[in-house]
Amino acid sequence: MPYTRDDYLNETFLKDLVEFNLLGYYEKIRNMLINTPSNELINKDIRKYCLKEFDRLNLLDEIKKEHPQSMNAAINCLIHNLNEDEINKIYELGVENYPSSVHFSLGIWIRNEFGLNLKINSKLVYDCYHSKYNEKEWKIFALSIPDTQSSIxxxxxxxxxxxxxxxxKNINFTHKIDKRKYRLDDYDIL
Structure with missing residues (x-):
């Protein structure tokens, strides 16, 4: 089914972007479609048009299999690579406080190590988009902003x-995540 210019964020198009690992570029696709004169898009398959344009610009990525490809895989990776003290901290602070307390440490690690900053992990971004923690009024940001994705x-x-x-708490933790590598001191923020 061909897309219309207004369908750039419909569910079918999102799935195609995930399949071709282009979800990180959806803003460029959106802008490309909006800035293309309507008469150039008449009777064209917009998906093919976008893919040809992205191929011409060498933006077609290869999904890196070493990155977690789903929310469950990301959670499993984090749990096994943290330590017992951090798991206890998560339990004590809960959803309301823990994410903001590690935004500039573990959050940076997630953005870098899961391919979110490089926009090369469309499958995980797609899961972020559909998370119950992705608030409706900010839903669009889960597709393009790595900070939002790592928070989710x-x-x-x-x-x-x-x-x-x-x-x-009974998992054999590997302690592979060194949050100190990404930790910012107060003077770094000023």
């Missing part, structure tokens, strides 16, 4: 840890 992942992590704390 952290909220999902908190919910999972809080609901499954007895099970999670």
């Amino acid at each position: 992942i952290l909220e999902e992590l908190c919910e999972y840890v809080c609901e499954n704390y007895d099970e999670v």
